[in-house]
Amino acid sequence: MSDPADYHRKLAQRSKAFLEQRASSLLRHATVERYKASDKYREKNRRNSDLYHSRNPEKRRASDLLCHAVEDGRIIRGPCEDCGSTGKVHGHHDDYSKPFDVRWLCPLCHVRLHRMEKK
Secondary structure (H helix, E strand, O other): OOOHHHHHHHHHHHHHHHHHHHHHHHHHHHHHHHHHHHHHHHHHHHHHHHHHHHHHHHHHHHHHHHHHHHHHHOOOOOOOOOOOOOOOOOOOOOOOOOOOOOEEEOOOHHHHHHHHOOO
16 A cells, blocks of 8 residues: 555645646637737738638638528528537538538538548
């Protein structure tokens, strides 16, 4: 059986390491949030968004048409077709020429689908 003092010493070391890691994580998070609130981030994000949309006009058109249809109530978001989640769902276009023909997927299932498509 181990010595209680040794146990408490190891527990204190693990606790200290955990607290240092947590503090580092919180600092990184705060730094990222400050950057996201900066004009530099907004400008860079806007440029990247404009570039993506200029390179993918069909995707942009399909996305815009679907978004407006959902906002106007002409289309109702359904639950995730893979897991049944009713939280935030994305409309996934298999064919961008059919902007209202979408599969409703939660963010996790949507990412999984795109990862499978890349393979």
